[in-house]
Amino acid sequence: MNKTVLVSGGAGFIGSHVTVELLAAGYDVVVADNFSNCDRTCFEGVKKITGREDLPLEVMDFCDEKQTRALFAKYPIDAVIHFAAYKAVGESVAQPLMYYRNNLQSFLNVLQAAQDQGGCNVLFSSSATVYGEPDKVPVTEETPRKSATSPYGNTKTMCEDILRDTVKASEGKVRGILLRYFNPIGAHPSALIGELPRGVPNNLVPFITQTAIGKRECLSIFGNDYPTPDGTCLRDYIDIVDLAKAHVFAVTRMMEGKMKKDCEVFNVGTGRPVSVLELVNAFEKVNGVKLNWKFAPRRPGDVTAIWADPTLANTEMGWKATRTVEETLKAAWAWEKHLAGK
Numbered sequence: 001m002n003k004t005v006l007v008s009g010g011a012g013f014i015g016s017h018v019t020v021e022l023l024a025a026g027y028d029v030v031v032a033d034n035f036s037n038c039d040r041t042c043f044e045g046v047k048k049i050t051g052r053e054d055l056p057l058e059v060m061d062f063c064d065e066k067q068t069r070a071l072f073a074k075y076p077i078d079a080v081i082h083f084a085a086y087k088a089v090g091e092s093v094a095q096p097l098m099y100y101r102n103n104l105q106s107f108l109n110v111l112q113a114a115q116d117q118g119g120c121n122v123l124f125s126s127s128a129t130v131y132g133e134p135d136k137v138p139v140t141e142e143t144p145r146k147s148a149t150s151p152y153g154n155t156k157t158m159c160e161d162i163l164r165d166t167v168k169a170s171e172g173k174v175r176g177i178l179l180r181y182f183n184p185i186g187a188h189p190s191a192l193i194g195e196l197p198r199g200v201p202n203n204l205v206p207f208i209t210q211t212a213i214g215k216r217e218c219l220s221i222f223g224n225d226y227p228t229p230d231g232t233c234l235r236d237y238i239d240i241v242d243l244a245k246a247h248v249f250a251v252t253r254m255m256e257g258k259m260k261k262d263c264e265v266f267n268v269g270t271g272r273p274v275s276v277l278e279l280v281n282a283f284e285k286v287n288g289v290k291l292n293w294k295f296a297p298r299r300p301g302d303v304t305a306i307w308a309d310p311t312l313a314n315t316e317m318g319w320k321a322t323r324t325v326e327e328t329l330k331a332a333w334a335w336e337k338h339l340a341g342k
């Protein structure tokens with residue numbers, strides 16, 4: 001019998017790409033989402049890509065303990081990948097309680113249900129934001145975590161600790177992997193799923209594609225006086241399909257008992273720093289479009305430079321990012337055009 005993976009927040013940007021890769025690897029998947037920050041587009045796209053019209057979807061809220069328990073009672077869940085969370089940095093500064101309540105409560109309920117069913121493999125979707133402004137780049141998993149620059153970031157650090165403590169107390173019954181994502185960008189090569197931000201995008205690549213298509217007038221590049229080669233920030237942009245595949249490696253590692261510790265941490269990045277300006281130039285070049293952009297003041301809370309040392313994920317999990325920034329930016333543009341019906 002196939003193993004079953006519950007994907008909380010499975011209809012969102014990362015969740016939908018992960019669902020596609022899990023199905024391709026032969027797992028049964030249950031998608032659960034409350035559609036608070038996405039619509040049905042990506043879920044329908046997943047069904048089309050995989051041909052799985054029967055893909056189970058549970059419309060529910062993980063902040064509701066009863067609903068969460070009922071879900072674990074309904075399916076034989078071997079692993080859960082927890083994405084269901086709010087993720088807008090600025091909004092979290094304005095509404096911290098909403099972020100702490102939602103992001104912590106939902107994870108507590110998932111862990112309680114996982115523990116109460118006698119154990120489970122739990123993969124938590126963490127972020128490079130837990131490294132704050134690092135003293136040294138690239139960052140390894142041993143790089144000390146720093147206080148995050150937002151309540152959103154704090155919820156990632158707190159959930160990491162909650163999982164670690166739960167694993168420890170469970171004496172091997174609950175196993176955990178923390179994947180720390182760098183900057184996921186792009187879309188599935190089919191252009192049937194991708195990033196679908198509501199309102200004005202906070203993140204760079206959706207802002208670029210929306211400007212290129214004419215939805216936004218002009219991209220602001222936040223800061224050109226950073227101590228970097230071209231004055232703009234450096235990040236580790238990772239292709240969403242590469243990132244999704246890392247989850248399959250991690251889940252399989254847990255299922256096959258290959259973990260070295262009951263709670264492991266992996267950076268999920270490429271190891272390649274790219275500046276904002278380089279990314280904008282690459283987008284224009286590879287897609288043959290002219291982008292309207294200007295320099296603007298720094299955005300509060302941004303770190304100067306962060307990129308991953310992905311050695312541990314490469315050697316221990318056997319996973320490696322394979323796509324170039326150009327391929328990824330092509331896919332992002334194809335998705336934006338698909339949305340516009342072009």
Ligand code: UD1
Binds near residue numbers: 087153184205219223
């Ligand atoms: C942010 C969050 C990170 C979160 C991630 C989710 C922080 C500091 N950052 O990462 O925790 O996991 O989003 O995707 O908490 N930029 C522009 N113009 C724009 C938008 C962005 O110049 O319109 C620049 C930013 O200044 C930054 C780079 O592009 O240098 C990437 O920004 P963004 O895509 O928002 O990601 P991060 O801030 O790195």
